[in-house]
Amino acid sequence: MEKIKVLVAKPGLDGHDRGAKVVARALRDAGIEVIYTGLHQTPEMIAEAALQEDVNFVALSILSGAHMTIFPRVLDKLREKGIDDIVLTGGGIIPADDMKTLHEMGVGKLFGPGTSLEEIVNYFQETSKKKEVVVS
């Protein structure tokens, strides 16, 4: 049986990891295998960890406002490594317009403040059923 595997990562200098931890726990409680990287990860480190762990999703938590820089860089690094079947998703303080732009670049659904854990868990479960390829 193949389990859903998610890499939860905190990129950059932003040290607020409560959100990442809460989401990681919710995913675990939904029967998902979650690999938590800890703080201060570079895009290269995140992509390398995703490769070594062979995850289905990479979920970034960004509260610093650097999302327009970090998401595209992680996408690039994943593509550089030939990883084309991982869904890059995440959450944080991200304005709707930016979410739209990132989605057009190939990023999956992004979650803002106030999202319920149920909604997040559903997204992972539904998306892995569809085996949707987002990073291409």
Place this chain on the structure above:
Amino acid sequence: MKSDNKIEELMEGLFNKDKRALSRIITMVESDKPEYYSILKEIYGHTGKAYRIGITGPPGAGKSTLVNILAKQIKDRGNEVGIVAVDPTSPFTGGALLGDRIRMTGLLKDPHIFMRSMASRGSTGGIARTTTHVADVMDAYGFDVIIIETVGVGQLELDVAGAVDTTVVVLVPEAGSSIQAMKAGLIEIADIFAINKADREGAETLKFELQDALSLMPAIKNKGWDLPVKLTVALDGTGIKELVDTIYTHKTHLEDTDHLNTSRMNQKKVNIIEIMKHRIENQLWLNPELEPTLKRLSNLSMEGKIDPFTAANTFLKSAKVLNVNIDASFLHK
């Protein structure tokens, strides 16, 4: 046909040291994909070259931090290092939070070190059922040294000892009072002890207590090897060089005394037994007749018409797991 091509591609990738292929094959092993059996057949001849080190100990002893620095130092001695770090799967939800990477992020920049997290997925022996197979895949890929880190263990999660060449048991200074209780179990599988966080009070005392306790115990795992007790501080690197030296000394000892062959033979045996156990268990639990039969048997047992031994034998026979001479006809009345 398409999947055959994929397997060939993956194996070719593995031998060409493609980390993505390695990572993919590991997922197949973990998920018990039947394709893996054909892969194992092909790669098994390429295993046996890597030296396997097990790191075990109670939760919070600093195993991951120790593995992090051990891997670096072993790499610096000219080796490619593969790491498998196991964390527990929740028996209630089947989910797992794998956090060993938090202590090992520095390794991500090193192309000679590969680290894979594993969830225990129902195994209760400190490693996952497929951890040894994952180590085999890493071995075939060409790592010189493979480090297996167990979940945080208590006294009896000892499976790692049957999967590696050198077992390092990591303790902390505060473990002092529990040494008595630990005389059976965890202490018996150690080839080397590391008292980590040795900058804290009580490290020296524990070292003496441990050496004292060990002097009263006959050598269980390998004779002619005096169990070393090393003091380490994984966070700042104190004592790590000595620990690596000791691991190498143990390796030489095993090679010189032919214990390595005995130990490897035992690893193979454990491996085969585990596969048989798993097969038999699958035959049991995946049998569609199990639930209804169990219900019938428990009812009969409730009514006092059948004892639990007869009940168990009856099912095993009807599931063709056990060939016993027992009349199971009453089941179908």
